[in-house]
Amino acid sequence: MNEDPITSNEAIKRADYAREKGEVVLREHEYDGIQEFDQKLPNWWLFTLWAAIAVFLTYYLVYYTLDLLPSSKESMDQRVTEIEELKQAELQKLLESMNDDTLVNTFSTNPDFVAKGKDTYIQNCAACHAADLGANGGMTGRPLNDGEWAYGSEPMNIFKMILHGTPADSKGYKQGMRMAPMGGAQLSPEQVAQVTAFLIDSNPNDFKSYKK
Ligand code: HEC
Numbered sequence: 001m002n003e004d005p006i007t008s009n010e011a012i013k014r015a016d017y018a019r020e021k022g023e024v025v026l027r028e029h030e031y032d033g034i035q036e037f038d039q040k041l042p043n044w045w046l047f048t049l050w051a052a053i054a055v056f057l058t059y060y061l062v063y064y065t066l067d068l069l070p071s072s073k074e075s076m077d078q079r080v081t082e083i084e085e086l087k088q089a090e091l092q093k094l095l096e097s098m099n100d101d102t103l104v105n106t107f108s109t110n111p112d113f114v115a116k117g118k119d120t121y122i123q124n125c126a127a128c129h130a131a132d133l134g135a136n137g138g139m140t141g142r143p144l145n146d147g148e149w150a151y152g153s154e155p156m157n158i159f160k161m162i163l164h165g166t167p168a169d170s171k172g173y174k175q176g177m178r179m180a181p182m183g184g185a186q187l188s189p190e191q192v193a194q195v196t197a198f199l200i201d202s203n204p205n206d207f208k209s210y211k212k
Pocket of ligand 1 (some may be wrong): 015040092116120124125127128129140141143144148149150152158161162167168170171172173177178179182183184185195
């Protein structure tokens with residue numbers, strides 16, 4: 001049987017360490033019959049090792065030691081702030097274009113606007129106020145078709161009440177529950193305007209005096 005040149009140990013050079021690229025040596029020591037090869041690491045391998053170390057050191061220096069670039073938390077906070085500002089600006093713009101007159105005579109007479117408001121209502125409000133606005137049975141919300149508006153019956157009062165929820169000193173309704181801003185949903189100011197337009201459209205008698 002031919003002896004394998006690697007395992008036969010004779011064919012292969014013995015040395016402390018490999019000294020040249022590509023050279024394979026068998027190291028001098030042997031423990032319990034276990035021997036160890038050695039060869040120089042290829043350049044591509046060394047390159048990735050040193051590159052990884054360099055990237056880590058640069059990263060550590062830039063982010064932690066010198067604090068030159070914002071951390072991911074800081075940039076997320078920054079984006080959240082920007083979004084908040086955009087929302088505020090949108091609300092501001094909408095509020096400037098809105099008053100009792102536009103809510104009743106422009107928004108609530110726009111079928112597309114009212115239809116979107118109805119969709120929003122069914123998805124976010126009907127659970128507490130009922131699809132038919134009656135809030136009957138054990139529902140927690142106030143009826144929205146009984147001609148009574150506990151927090152002011154002017155269209156803008158209703159818009160603001162939905163936007164901000166019921167006032168902090170409100171005693172709530174049946175179960176003593178107050179309403180969270182937008183009923184606890186995440187709506188844009190425009191969606192709140194649409195839902196208000198839907199409520200106005202559904203209660204024509206309550207807003208007759210604003211009609212032109
Ligand atoms: C988790 C239940 C709940 C949800 C969801 C909810 N509401 Fe309410 N809503 C209430 C409660 C409770 C009150 C009465 C709170 C109070 O009087 O302090 C109320 C009161 C109101 C009022 C005042 C009614 C009146 O007679 O003065 C309006 C308007 C209203 N909600 C609209 C909405 C709209 C629009 C939505 C959806 C965007 C919505 N609600 C979602 C529970 C809810």
